[in-house]
Each structure stands twice: as structure tokens, then as C-alpha cells.
Amino acid sequence: MGAGESRLTVLGSCGAWPEPGRACAGFLLAHNGFRVVLDLGYGAASRLFSHGRLPDAVVVTHEHPDHCADVSALGRAWHYTTQAETPTARLPLHCTPGTLRRLEAMEPRPHPATLFDVHDLGEPAEVGPFRLTSYALPHHQPNFGVRLSAPGLTVAYTGDTGPSPLLAELGREADLFICDATLRTPPPEGEPRYLMTAAEAGRWAAEAGAHRLLLTHFWPGTNRAAAAEEARAEFGGEVLVADEDLVLEL
Template identity: 85%
Template sequence: MDDAVGRLTVLGSCGAWPEPGRACAGFLLSHQGFRVVLDLGYGAASRLFAHCPDRLPDAVVVTHEHPDHCADVSALGRAWHYTVQANAPGDPPRLPLHCTPGTVRRLEAMEPRPHPAELFDVHDLGEPADVGPFRLTTHPLPHHVPNFGVRLSAPGLTVAYTGDTGPSPLLADLARDADLVICDATLRTPPPEGEPRYLMTAAEAGHWAARAGARRLMLTHFWPGTDRAAAAAEAGTEFGGEVLIAEEDLIVAL
């Protein structure tokens, strides 16, 4: 497909650890010739490289530091170092990375040399930023570690992505009128009443997509072994628009 046409490619759809033949969280958003990666967990880098055979992506956004969302950023950093920086004259270019401080610490622990700051141009995910043709804005959402839902808007196109999250009224703002909202659907059943909420069910994902007025909903971050068709049906009881299931290598036109 032409990179000038907006599209989303699923690199990974699992939470916690990847099922055989799958990968953990990862998406590639392409628009107007610009490519931005949203999370890159276990096993997602190889699919990224398969979908970007001509050049590496232009920017990376990581919602939080859990390794099922950021482990393969280290692999991308190695590829950047040995294929882009090694062949660049003068000061080696760094790949823009919008993330939490904890993400950088995780990357440093995996590979201190070269340091992530030498590979990546690191930006605080909590701050709005221009990312290629997109305006990036974020909302802090409830999770076990600091997690930001991200909203990427360009003229005529808005994509929202929750990362991992429990139910929150901020989800309605994050995904307001979005063309596509990519939403956590980890839990098969809600936990007992009164327990802290750091993840969601598919039905809850549908509820918040409906509250936001989003056009399409993509369910992701499935716990290994989840019946994905059943999850889509549950989301459809709350959301009247199109419900998509994140499947590795799925490409969605936007």
C-alpha cells in the first residue's frame, strides 16, 4: 500500500506474553509517508521489519514500561544503530522516542551500550508534541505503572490508543470522535466489585468507545487463550460501530 494513504498495521495483539505465532503489543501507523510505531512488545520487531523492508520507521511512541509493550524497542534500537547511524556521516541521527522515564530505564537495563539516549531522541510522553503529520496528545490512564493513552490527530484522521488501562472517564476524551480507537480488552470477566481497576473487558472497551463517539473500535491486548470472537461479540453489545479484532499482520485502511 502507498504510505501516503493512512493505514494501521497490527504487529502484535497479545498481553503479558505472546501466544505461539503471535506477538505482544505493537502497531504501525502510516500516513502521508510518515511511519510511527505504537508500542513494541515481545516478538513485534520482526513483524515491524517485515512491514518496513525499505526503511525503518520515523518515530516511536511507547505507552508504558511493561516489557510486553517495550521490550522490542531494544531490537529496533539495535537495527537503527547498525543500519542508519553506522551509515550516516557526521552526527548520527537519533530516532524520536516518546515514552515514560521508566521505559528508558528498562531499555538501558537491557542494553546500556550504546545507551538509549545515543540511539533515541527521547521526549516525555506526558507533553504534547508534533510527530510527523500528527499532533500527539496524551491522557494518563489507570494501570499498575504510569501509562498514557495516546491520541494522534492529523487533518481528516484521528487514531486513539489506550495502552493498558482500567475503566476511566478520560477514555471518552481520549477517543472523542476518533476514526479508530485501539482499546485494551485483557480481562475475560470483570474483577470483584471494589477492587482497583487496571485492565478492562471487551464489553467495557465497547462502552467507552461508544461514550467517545468513535467510528471504529479495535480490541487488543488479549490474554493468551482468549476467545477473540466472543470478545468482539461482547464489545458489540455496547458499541454500535464496527468492531475489529487485532490480528498479527492485519492492515486496516483509515
């Protein structure tokens, strides 16, 4: 990857648990040689390792294991490779406090705090060339949508979320808006909303004025082609479907 090039690689596209041959949530965003991972759920680490060197930073939107379980695998790889050469090196990790507790429960030795340089995802931060801005969005656990902006490039990612007016700000004129599209049909009126349909993802992408929409976090067994058509009925820009190892030039 040359200087000035930007791309997003899909590591995993499933919600809850991975379908055969797939993985749960995970994306690798590369820009000007800097590599940041957005979530790393079940099965996503092996795909990450097939796409070159270890990342320069990690962002975890929330502590559900389909978004963070394989951060433990990344930590082990970091410990036995990078830290074997540079013992004090820690990998920047932007996450909620609950994420660190989950990682500690999986593997307390070496403790994740010795592997990762942990930052509160609720605070704005500089992540390599990106300015990270987070938005607290409705979900079963504290979840932050993240907006990563560098000169000439903005990528926004919802994590898991129900409908929220903040989605319009999160995805405002983003070059790529990565959106939760878990539900096949909306729940009954009046129930709390913690996840979205593909049609709702399209509606919020249109409200945000995003340039491209990438649907993800599909419930296992979802008809993804049908989900894309539902989103296209609401959003006039390009609608893409997350598929493992899909690479998008940005």
C-alpha cells in the same frame, strides 16, 4: 504507499506474553509516508521489520516489557543501519522515564540515549504530521493513552488501562479507537481497576463516539470471537479484533 494514504498494521495483539505465532503489543501507523510505531512488545520487532523500512518515530505507552521490550531490538537495528551511515541520527521516542531505564538495563552500550531522541510522553508533541495528545490512565505502571491527530485522521490508543472517564476524551470521534480488552470477566466490585474487558472497551468507544473499535491486548487463551461479540453488544460501530499482520485502511 502513496501520498495521502493511511493505514494501521497490527504487529502484536497479546498481553503479558505472546501466544505461539503471535506477538505482544505493537502497531505501525502510516500516514502520508510517515511511519510511527505504537508500542513494541515481545516478538513485535520481527513483524515490524517485515513491513518495510524502519519507522520515523516510536511511542511507548508504558514500561511493561510486553509493550517496550522490542524497542531494544529496534535500537540495535537503528544503530547498525541508519547510524552506520549517519552517526548523529537519533530516532524520536516518546515514552515515560521508566521506559528509558528499562532499555538501558537491557543494553547500556550503545546507550539508548544515543540511539533515541527521547521526549516525555506526558507532554503534547508534534510527531511528523500528527499532533500527539496524551492522557494519564489507570494501570499498574504510569500509562498514557495517546491520541494522534492529523488533518482528516484521528487514531486513539489506550495502552493498558482500567475504566476511566478520560477514555471518552481520548477516543472522541476517533476514526479508529484501539482499546485494551485484556480481562475475560471484570474483577470483584471494589477492587482497583487497571485493565478492561471487551464489553467495557465497547462501552467507552460508544461513549466517545468513535467510528471504529479495534480490540487488543488479549490475555493468552482468550476467545477473541466471543470478546468481539461482547463489545458489539455495547458499541454500534464496527468492531475489529487485532490479529498479527492485519492491515486496516484508514
